[in-house]
């Protein structure tokens with residue numbers, strides 16, 4: 001850590017060049033254990049807890065990677081807002097944030113995470129902040145996400161659960177001084193996501209990068225389409241019938257070749273659902289075509305039942321933020337837009353005979369239109 005308490009109970013910065021560490025004793029402002037001052041030719045000056053004395057209030061033992069990135073981000077945010085604190089301790093929730101700042105009368109805590117922590121810890125810290133009116137912003141070290149090509153990433157369950165405001169993932173690398181925002185994420189399967197990648201050099205970061213969604217036309221849509229085709233035609237041959245959904249599909253008289261092109265599409269708020277996109281949308285589709293008419297409420301109940309039966313799995317944090325419901329809302333909007341559903345929410349007509357005539361181009365044009373970025 002950068003800030004400790006000295007003998008006089010005053011905050012001392014490890015980066016202060018006049019620090020008199022030979023005469024002073026330092027303590028951790030959070031856990032009150034004594035800490036050691038450290039510096040060296042390759043070390044940023046910092047305070048460290050003694051060995052075997054992990055600080056209960058921090059989420060990870062600090063590496064140089066963590067210290068460097070934290071201080072860089074702090075300095076940049078300090079140029080942008082007036083209220084900002086490094087390593088602020090919140091006694092009411094017993095948590096210490098890497099960076100705390102206020103903007104437009106709202107409070108934010110930045111957590112820069114460089115190592116794997118448990119989901120429970122991440123969830124507990126997120127809920128802790130929310131309980132005192134602070135919005136957490138998880139920034140992960142770039143190494144924690146595996147990038148596969150231009151639009152695809154592999155995102156672990158931990159990083160998924162740290163999805164921040166507007167469902168973006170923030171990745172930072174202090175050695176490159178670069179913030180990478182994974183925006184408009186669309187899950188394909190449990191860990192594979194398509195995304196618009198937005199790179200921002202440290203000195204160009206603004207507060208809006210953290211709190212607003214980076215809305216751009218989704219350039220990955222055609223790649224997503226390709227992957228869906230490949231998956232249905234190829235990989236299904238190897239794994240297909242072990243997956244209950246594909247068994248259901250065949251029993252219902254469909255096959256991977258006749259599955260409508262609006263099953264397995266990237267939605268704006270699809271992010272909260274971990275079940276592969278073809279499967280959850282397919283499960284819903286197979287239920288819908290069993291009937292002629294259905295109300296919006298009944299669709300929501302159907303979906304809820306699938307969640308309760310664990311046929312559909314959600315991202316742990318999103319679960320609490322009702323993001324899965326938003327995905328369903330997006331999907332209903334698409335089904336109306338392409339004409340599979342018609343009428344009003346109290347009773348939709350289901351147009352089963354239209355299924356095979358809806359083309360893939362129509363579906364993807366509708367998706368772009370619903371994004372609101374293309375007229």
Ligand SMILES: [Zn+2]
Pocket residue numbers: 028029030031032033049054055056057
């Ligand atoms: Zn401590």
